Amino acid sequence: MGGLLRPFFDGSYAPHGYCLLWEPALIRTHVIADGLIAAAYFSIPLALLTLMRKREDIRYGWMIVLFATFILACGATHVMSIWTLWHGNYGVEAVVKVITAIASVATAIMLWPLIPKAVALPSTASLAAANTELADAIASRDAAISEMRAQMQQREHAERALLQAQKLEALGQLTGGIAHDFNNLLQAITGNLELIDIQPENSSGIVRWSRNARQAVERGKKLTGQLLAFSRVQKLETASFGVARMLEEARDLFGKSVGPQIKVDMEMPDEDLGVVADRGQLELALLNLTINARDAMPDGGTISIRTSAVSGTAHPDLVPGDYVMIAVSDDGVGMSREVAARAFEPFFSARLNGGGTGLGLSMVFGVVSQAGGVVEIDSVEGAGTTVRLFLRRALDVTPGHDGPVPDEAEPEAVLTGLNILVIDDDPDVLNTVAATLEARGAATLTATDGRTGLVAAEEDGIDLIVVDFAMPGQDGADVAARLRNAHPGRPVLIMTGFSESAKLDAVIEPGVGLLRKPFSSEELVRAIGELLPAKG
Known part of the structure; x- marks a missing residue:
């Protein structure tokens, strides 16, 4: 058997060129055609392997390797076609063709089951449509998030408004009793003041009646403080x-x-x-x-x-x-x-x-x-x-006090010799505060609005300004800011019956004090003393 097959491999048979009568044109045509086909076949696997190296995520890579083997084998058959033009090694050519046949059959067998899977893969158009749909979904989600945030803000506003409404509802429960109490307080104040007016010569009675009126005022102050606790933000x-x-x-x-x-x-x-x-x-x-x-x-x-x-x-x-x-x-x-x-x-x-x-x-x-x-x-x-x-x-509350007790009470401020500017749009409050300060030894200058007060503040020798917070036009906060800018070292005391703590907190700074109405003369003097520099 070996002797029978040997001629197929040792070139004993006539080369294929003999069949073409060694016609130069035919030989040349076969060589060029088979060479170009072989070159193309050899380049395709290189391109496929390069693609696989750059795109490791490509599915069915094993199929590409099998297909590349088949293409290489096909290229080899065309090389053998050129070889057999001059050499009769048809056995070698047969082996190459057998290898090519095996690779081609295996490739064909493995390819057909992959066709449905390949068909199921999304096309470029479907991927583009999916991307568009995804972008629309993201845009819808962002719009929904924005709407949800807006709704949350609206709900927060509604909750704050309803909380205020709930406070007002609680105030409504108090209206009858509070009105009755205030009428009693006003009656007590009016009655005692009338007694003082009727009997000005009764010094002992005046002391007793004024004390009773002040006690009624203190009870009224407590009531208003409780009411403001509900209304303020x-x-x-x-x-x-x-x-x-x-x-x-x-x-x-x-x-x-x-x-x-x-x-x-x-x-x-x-x-x-x-x-x-x-x-x-x-x-x-x-x-x-x-x-x-x-x-x-x-x-x-x-x-x-x-x-x-x-x-x-x-x-x-x-x-x-x-x-x-x-x-x-x-x-x-x-x-x-x-x-x-x-x-x-x-x-x-x-x-x-x-x-x-x-x-x-x-x-x-x-x-x-x-x-x-x-x-x-x-x-x-x-x-x-x-x-x-x-x-x-x-654990730091002492009976009768809220919070820790200070080591010692601060001494009452001495106002003798001070020049104080008082600004308030209410003439009764203005005159009362000025008279109180003058009774304690201070000299006063008065103004009935913020604009007039700012002009008066330019006079020399003013040691301190007392200004009301709630005034038409320029309120106490604006006046205090202007005064502090024009006279940085001059202290300002703001009087207020206002309840909104956020606005008041924005005003307070070093050199600016706050005194809530109603206040006693002792509280007024003490607040001024806290703003004045310590006397050495």
């Missing part, structure tokens, strides 16, 4: 203060809010028991709880307010420590488990008459949470409700 300012003093001062407020049918049973805690919170907001929170308790008892009943110190694990949501628990209880209709679970949700109201903003308990939750405490509700339908506030305990 203020930031949360936590501080240490005594719970007993706060409850004692708010006792009348709670009683007038719930009406004569409701009894407020308040058990006073020890005077040294203090909390860390915003006092004004905590008073408002307790007032909301008493009003809610009143609404839960349409036929009357009792509201109990109890306070106690709790140490250790006061509540599962609090870290172990020292806390104060304030509980507000009623014997009203109570709440179902479902209603109690939603009680702290904003805008959710469970009032029997369907009224209210639904922000009362939400406000309580916010005030206590921002102070680092928690709130819990214990309610049973038909058996009443208890709301417990857990607040951090303050």
Whole structure:
């Protein structure tokens, strides 16, 4: 057998050129055609392998390798066609063709199953359409996010507006009782002033009557302070203060809010028991709880307010420590488990008459949470409700004081020899303040508006300016800023009955003091003394 096949490999047979009669034109044509085909076939695998190296993410790479092998084999057959023109090694040519046949058959077999998968691959047009759809989806998402942010801002504005409405609603509960109290206070002031006017020669009586009038003014000051705590827009300012003093001062407020049918049973805690919170907001929170308790008892009943110190694990949501628990209880209709679970949700109201903003308990939750405490509700339908506030305990409260007691009281300022400019658009206030300062030894200059006051402030020898905050035209803040720019070393004291703390906070700086109306002559003198440089 070896002898039979040897001629196919050793070139014993006639070369293929013999069949072409060695015609030069035919030989040349075959060589050129087969050479170009072979060169093209050899370049295609190189191109495919280069593509695979640069794009490693291409799928079915093994198929490309198999196809490249087939193309190389095809190129080799054309090279052998050129070789056999002059050499009769047809066995070698046959081997090359067998290899080419195997590669081609394998490629064909493996290619057909890939056709459906290749057809399923997205086309350029479909990819472009998908990209466009994705871009539209992203744009829609961005628009939805922008709309959601706008809605969140609108909701925040609505919540603030509704919170103010809720405060006003609470004020509405106080209107009757407050008006009655103010009438009594005005009657006391008027009666005592008339006695002074009728009997000016009765010196001992004048002292007693003026003291009675001042006491009535102090009670009125307390009432207005409580009202301003509801109306003002203020930031949360936590501080240490005594719970007993706060409850004692708010006792009348709670009683007038719930009406004569409701009894407020308040058990006073020890005077040294203090909390860390915003006092004004905590008073408002307790007032909301008493009003809610009143609404839960349409036929009357009792509201109990109890306070106690709790140490250790006061509540599962609090870290172990020292806390104060304030509980507000009623014997009203109570709440179902479902209603109690939603009680702290904003805008959710469970009032029997369907009224209210639904922000009362939400406000309580916010005030206590921002102070680092928690709130819990214990309610049973038909058996009443208890709301417990857990607040951090303050350990630096002395009985009778809010917060730490200063080491010693500041001495009263001596105003003798000072030149003070007083600016106020209310002539009664202007004349009273000026007369008070003159009685303490100061010389005064007065102005009834900001423009006139700025002109008067240019005079030499003025040591200090006292200006009202709320004035038409140029208000006290504008006047104070202009005065500080023109005379940086000259102190300014701003008098105000205004309630919006943000505007007032923006005015205060070193050299500018704030005195809230109504104030006593001692408070006025003390505020001026704090602004004056210390006397050596």
